[in-house]
Amino acid sequence: MKEIIKQKVLETKKNLVLEEISKIFESEGFSSVKMQEIANRLGISVGALYKLFSSKEEMYYAYIEYQIHRFHTLLLQKCSTSSDPKTCLQRYVELKFEVFASKRKALEDPVVGDPLFFVKMNTQKNDPAKPIFGFLADLFQRLDSVEPLKEKNYMKLAYLFNAFTMGYVEYWIHYGEKLDENAARVLEAFLEGMKA
Template identity: 45%
Template sequence: MKKLMQQKVKDLKRELVLEQAGRYFEEAGFEAVTMAELAKQCGISVGALYKLFASKDALFYAYVEYQIRKLHEAIVEKSATVTSVKEKLQIIVELKFETFCTKSKLIFDPIAGDPLFFTKLSHSRQNPAQIIYDYTAELLGELSKEQPLKSGDAMQLAYLFHSFLLGFVEHWLHFGGDLRAQSTIALEMFLKGVEER
């Protein structure tokens, strides 16, 4: 019982640090931040921070995983009362674009802004976005029952879907504009590309 309580306290502390460190990453960018500054921002000692995260990279990856988990929870929550598969896909696009818009300082960072960041992340460890890909594949599988799609591999379509959305994000990063306003057209373009004619 005592070990369970200690683990719960550690998990809670870890989550609080991720929230605070995340805000600081978003403010200052990944490269500009040191572990000492992060510890100060979180109100803990540097040693306590290193007990939770072995390095700044480990903390950053944990932060990315935390943000993806929060995004997934928001998608599921917002989709709970929606019955249309296309509307659920639209929710994914809107929330994903919203997330990128609110994290723009990090996106411009040389490490986090690497267009292959998530690809590299998923090859070096378990892909934290897999839970979102699984959910998207489930939706695309349902959609294929309503409308024939060019590929019967729902997971392949899910990966293509998220890569397609990242194309919109990259365009926004380079040319500006209102990314949020592109969510409907992004979904329409993707679906036109994968629907069997």
């Protein structure tokens, strides 16, 4: 029991620190900030910071994982008021664009500039986005019963949809236009190619 309590305290501490680290990375980026600066801003020692994260890279992966979990929680909240899969897919697009637009500085960092960054992270770090893909796959399966789709592998559809919407984000990052695409239009463009 003592070990469980100790683990919960550590997780809570990590989440509080990640909340503050999120503000730092999203206002200043990742590469330019040193561990000492982060510790100073958090009001803790560098040693205490290294007890939570063994390296700056581990901290960044934890930050991304934390943001993915937050996104999943928000998505479930936004979809809790609707049983319509199409509405929930549209809310996914809206939320994705909103979240990425609010994190521009963090996304401009050279570390994340690697187009395969999220793919690499998912394969190296136990796929933190898996629950989101599972949720999307379930939505596509439900949608398929109403509007038949060509692809019957719903998990594959979830990954394709993620990549399709990510294309809008990447374009926005590289060309600087506003990320205010119409979510309904984006969803319809994807579904048009997937209709049976």
